[in-house]
Amino acid sequence: MEEKKSVASMRAAELAMSAVFLAFGALVMWDSRRLGASWGEDGPQAGYFPFYIGLFIVLSSVVIIFRALNLGEKGRAPFVEWGQLRMVLAVMAPTVVYVALIANPWFGLGIYLASAVYIAFFMKYLGKYPWTKIAPVSIGVVVFFFLMFEVWFKVPLPKGPIEAAIGFN
Amino acid sequence: MQEIQSLMAGFAVAMTWFNLALMLAGVTLGVLIGVLPGLGGANGVAILLPLTFTLSQTPGGATSAIILLSCIYWGALFGGAITSILFNIPGEPWSVATTFDGYPLAQKGRAGAALTAAFTSSFIGALVAVILITFISPVIARFALQFGPPEFFAVYLLTFSAFVGMAKGTPFKTVVAMMTGFALAAVGIDTVTGQLRLTFGFTELLKGFDFLIAVIGLFGIGEILLTIEEGLEFRGTKAKLDLRVVLDTWKELPKYWKTSVRSSVVGCLMGIVPGGATPASFMAYGLAKKMSRDGEEFGTGKVEGVVAPETAAHAAGTSALLPMLTLGVPGSPTAAVLLGGLLIWGLQPGPLLFVENADFVWGLIASMYLGNIVGLIVVLTCVPLFASILRIPFSIIAPVILVICAIGAYTVHTSIFDVWLMLVFGVLGYVFKKLDYPMAPLVLALVLGDRAEDAFRQSMLGPDGSLAVFFANPLVGTMTGVSLLLLFWPLISRALAIVRGRNGRGG
Secondary structure: OOOOOEEEEHHHHHHHHHHHHHHHHHHHHHHHHHHOOOEEOOEEOOOHHHHHHHHHHHHHHHHHHHHHHOOHHHHHOEEEEHHHHHHHHHHHHHHHHHHHHHOOOOOOOHHHHHHHHHHHHHHHHOOOOOHHHHHHHHHHHHHHHHHHHHHHOOOOOOOOHHHHHOOOO | OHHHHHHHHHHHHHOOHHHHHHHHHHHHHHHHHHHOOOOOHHHHHHHHHHHHHHHHOOOOHHHHHHHHHHHHHHHHHHHHHHHHHHHOOOOOHHHHHHHHHHHHHHHOOOHHHHHHHHHHHHHHHHHHHHHHHHHHHHHHHHHHOOOOHHHHHHHHHHHHHHHHHOOOOOHHHHHHHHHHHHHHHHOEEOOOOOOEEOOOOOHHHOOOOOHHHHHHHHHHHHHHHHHHHOOOOOOOOOOOOOHHHHHHHHHHHHHHHHHHHHHHHHHHHHHHOOOOHHHHHHHHHHHHHHHOOOHHHOOOOOOHHHHHHHHHHHHHHHHOHHHHHHHOOOOOHHHHHHHHHHHHOOOOOOOOHHHHOHHHHHHHHHHHHHHHHHHHHHHHHHHHHHHHHOOOOHHHHHHHHHHHHHHHHHHHHOOHHHHHHHHHHHHHHHHHHHHOOOOHHHHHHHHHHHHHHHHHHHHHHOOOOOHHHHHOOHHHHHHHHHHHHHHOHHHHHHHHHHHHHHHHHHO
């Protein structure tokens, strides 16, 4: 079955993740060296502590890489299947668009309008709900948050054209 | 009996109508958070933390704020049992052991008994831990007043070594996760020299990473992604809790007093150690299974099998606040978030808290008694309501939770960059879970990183500035020694196993 097909093996995922950590640890060590990672006149320099932290990350990821290479049968198990990955992307992609819509230099919608659009999209495409159900849920949730944050707790959130139109800024 | 007097003063602080209303609100919200996928104690409290700022600035407000947040925590602890028993979905890692007997009981139609047993034993576990906190924490705090930087660094070392020594999987993944937390904590302006560390010229990184963002992303977004991967459809048992079931179960419970006592002790001991709640619940379950008369039947739906892990998990979850209050070292991610709250409200966590903010500390401790009573009443009466929330389809609840997470991340520093960061942490949390990297050490290292480093550097600045300072007196020497023992425990235990194996073959 196509849905059950593995996208990446456990071994590949382990190796990729530890490679990321290896690079991260090396980056930390490199930047710490720049700051000075040795013993100054008055104790450790700014890079001393992070340098060893980077070193620990590098050493541990090397061990994890070796263990991943020797995983054997377990390493061939799927890390994620196609059907699963598609579900995850179906959630992640609209969420990224949502965060982009909240605030950007060109057409920031503000958090309330963006949230309403996001909840509506989610219910329409993943839940296949009719608009008669979508409208009350998405608008109701957003109005509740608006009252809670802007009116009761007075915590300002990013606002867009609609809030400006009703004079709430 | 000075503690009793202080406690009474604490009750006077906590027992106002306003605070009691906050307790009720906090516990209800907490159970809701514990029941919903993607929201748990840690990120639920993290999201609500920014909202408490205005409250905390009024006189006595900090106490009200901590009462609200800690009650959310108690509520979330109670809520975890509901999903475990009715839906076989452990809301929190320490509820896993509750599913072993809780779900079979529910399938047999005894969901009410399982829930009553779980809630009651949670309450008892928490109560034992609160009594422990009442009498032990002033002693520890008084003792810790003499601590200097080397002692504090040794405490931090002990905390983090415990994570490595008690790691379930490979200790190397724990080390990587923890050190990543430390590295992220180092990002930004170095407090001692004023130099920029690990910012690589990005102005967004100047203020460093806030652990609240990490908590919301790792535990919130990551959890949602994992849940959705399963193509989630809740198939749960109906829950009805009438008074008769509750009373019948209460009549049965005293039979298991031995299990309760054992589990409370295990829970309290393990809870003080960081990351202890999960192993405590498994240990208590294992012990009960071994020592109970009908241990053979565990796993088929025995009430005793629910009592053991729930008592231990709550005792551990509650006593995790003991090191947070007395030493400023949180034992769990949620305790870390509460500690972050203290800092935001302008309180300095640590032993001095008991001297300078006695009202606050004792108000909190008194509220632990009251909050757990309120919690028990709320969960016993409102189970059907909470269970019905789980029946709301995922395609409605998921976007709402994601919106809540986004708002929560934004309000921490009113910065949209943090919301992006939350998404990155969310993906990281998803991969971490799938590859079995632990998240708690990362969060705790992110919280304590700067303070651990400061303690280290201050120790080095002292008159005898060398690593020898960590063995300079018996107290710090013992702590450092135990830390190193714990740190290398995975190696030591393996070596012991090899030696024992050889002897076995020889003899």
